[in-house]
Amino acid sequence: MRKYISMLMLASVCAALAMGAVRAADTAPPALQVKIFNYKFDPETVTVAPGTTVTWTNKDEIPHTLASTDKSFQGSGGLDTGDSYSYTFTKPGTYSYYCTLHPFMKGQVVVTEE
Amino acid sequence: MKQQEHPQDEDRRKLLKCMAWAGGGVLWAMKGGVLSAQTLDAATAAGNADFSFVQISDSHIGFHQDANPNVLGTLQQAIGDVNGLSVAPSFVIHTGDVSHLSKPEQFDMAQQAFKGIKTDQMFFTPGEHDTIGDSGAEFFKHFGSGSSGKGWYSFDYRGLHCVGLVNVLDFKPGGLVTLGDEQLEWVEKDLKHLSSSTPILVFAHIPLWTVYEPWGWGTADAPRLYSYLKRFGSVTVLNGHIHQIQQKVEGNMTFYTARGTAYPQPQPGAAPNPGPLTVPAGQLASYLGIRQVKHVSVKGPLAVTDTSLALG
Numbered sequence: 178m179r180k181y182i183s184m185l186m187l188a189s190v191c192a193a194l195a196m197g198a199v200r201a202a203d204t205a206p207p208a209l210q211v212k213i214f215n216y217k218f219d220p221e222t223v224t225v226a227p228g229t230t231v232t233w234t235n236k237d238e239i240p241h242t243l244a245s246t247d248k249s250f251q252g253s254g255g256l257d258t259g260d261s262y263s264y265t266f267t268k269p270g271t272y273s274y275y276c277t278l279h280p281f282m283k284g285q286v287v288v289t290e291e
Numbered sequence: 292m293k294q295q296e297h298p299q300d301e302d303r304r305k306l307l308k309c310m311a312w313a314g315g316g317v318l319w320a321m322k323g324g325v326l327s328a329q330t331l332d333a334a335t336a337a338g339n340a341d342f343s344f345v346q347i348s349d350s351h352i353g354f355h356q357d358a359n360p361n362v363l364g365t366l367q368q369a370i371g372d373v374n375g376l377s378v379a380p381s382f383v384i385h386t387g388d389v390s391h392l393s394k395p396e397q398f399d400m401a402q403q404a405f406k407g408i409k410t411d412q413m414f415f416t417p418g419e420h421d422t423i424g425d426s427g428a429e430f431f432k433h434f435g436s437g438s439s440g441k442g443w444y445s446f447d448y449r450g451l452h453c454v455g456l457v458n459v460l461d462f463k464p465g466g467l468v469t470l471g472d473e474q475l476e477w478v479e480k481d482l483k484h485l486s487s488s489t490p491i492l493v494f495a496h497i498p499l500w501t502v503y504e505p506w507g508w509g510t511a512d513a514p515r516l517y518s519y520l521k522r523f524g525s526v527t528v529l530n531g532h533i534h535q536i537q538q539k540v541e542g543n544m545t546f547y548t549a550r551g552t553a554y555p556q557p558q559p560g561a562a563p564n565p566g567p568l569t570v571p572a573g574q575l576a577s578y579l580g581i582r583q584v585k586h587v588s589v590k591g592p593l594a595v596t597d598t599s600l601a602l603g
Contacts, residue, residue: 216564238356238567240392242423246464255392255423258356275464278419279565281507283464 206230206265211284213241213256213276218284225266227288232263241282246273342449345373345380345410346494346582348531349551351420352401353391358554358567359575362391366404368600369552369581374409376583381448383410386531386549387418387459387496389434393425398433417442418496418532419459419468426460443474445481451586451593452485454478456495458510467504467511468497475512479519487522490586492593494529500539500546503559508533520544527584527593533565535578536597545592550580550599577601 207229212219214236223231235241235256243262244252250272253262266272266288276282350366359365373380385405390397398421405413415434417427427435431442442457456478461469470478482491493499499516501509510516520526526544534551535558555568555578562568570578580599587594 216566238358240420240423257392273464275462277462278423279507280462280464280466280468281505 208232210234212236213282216241216279216282218274218276218282221284222287223285224287224289227267227269227291228265229288230263230265231286232261234261235259240278241276242278243274244277246275246283250274341586342381343376343378343583343585344448345376345383346386346529346549346584347373347383347552348386348496348549349388349418349534349553350385350401351388351391351551351553352404353394353397354553354567356567358569362553363400363404365575365579365600366401366552367407368576369579370404370408372581372598372600374407380410380583382412382414383408384414384455384494384529385416385434386494386529387416388420388531388551388553389415389418389430390421393421393423393427393429395429398429402433414446414453414455414494416455416457416495417459419462422459427457441474443477449586450490451492452482452489453492453494454481456493456499456516458495458497458499463511467501467507467509469512470495470510470516471512475515475519478516482519482523485523488524490525490527490593491520491523492527492529492584493520496530497532498530498537498546498548499528500541502533502537502548506559506565508559508565517541517544525592527595529582529584533559547582547595549582550578550597552579552581552600555579574601 207226209223209225209229209231211223211231211233213233216237218233225231233243235258238258240255240257242253242255250264250266252274256262266286269288269290272286272288274284347369351362352366354362373383389401417430421427421430427442435442441460443455445452445454456470456474458468458470461471497510498508499510499513521542524543528544528546530548531551533548534554534556535548536550537548539546555570556565557568577599580597583596583598585594
């Protein structure tokens, strides 16, 4: 808990310091990258604000896919080596997904409340 | 055409010597710690076999990484080996992953190559790389003739009952793939009318026994399939998917996985994850290959011979 609080504090300090940069980026929608490498989604869990576009890029020599476990968001087709897939998450919730070619590969996107 | 040599296989060497002394020869040798052999002057000799067929697998047309920059070339080499067999195969079975990404042009390219195989007919079952995004629609458009329903089918060839199954359409997150109730009910019906002395061949892409669960190398509801197969005297199960030879015997059922024609994969658990294995230059062909299966009019399993492209 203490660690969490100090991380929050650190985040606020960073935010204050970066205020100018944040203002400049106000118009750019939030975005986040997830790497697919060594048969893993990396990071496996990401937490994002509503409206964030998550982009997955396949760095493996083999194709992968992204499929929503409960079909709550549109999954990708086959992603060959170097291919990317993006999805913008607008509603809060937990979105679990897996690779249909290698179902042991799992990940989730947690979209926070506004 | 030579058989694959396994230098570590002392037993086989001894047996070969013994057979030479007895005036015979050895027809098949198998990797994975299990050795089976039959004398050439037995009914299994090529000339006496009722017929033979060939299994090829995992061609991954469209793959273009370091592990094999020329998968079409190695497929063509495999086809050359098939055409070089002393007895032309009555049919050829491809056990899936014809393509790498289910793209029409990849299926077209493979189809062109298959036209060069000297055999009467080919049978296919899809791999998970053949069904990306469309549940296999494009695959079945190219290779689905003869199948009904969702891709599974059976046929009889001179006394051998062959069953082609599909186990790449029902993946569940975190678990093993399934054949599914509908397909299993169909199998039960399909086998019901057959006498227990009918030799049975079953083929599907993903192994129909659990080779290595953490990598998804197995089929969750395969035990229900076994319950329909166990009354038969001779059941041979052929799979692909893992790009290497593994064998298992359970009662009257013998399970084999085949090499691919594209690239090798690590042995189960020998790497942090499965995937294309890049081997030293010049060694790739010894990891790829074809499989010849001979059927004879005697009780007992089909005779299986695996040949690597390096020795073909």
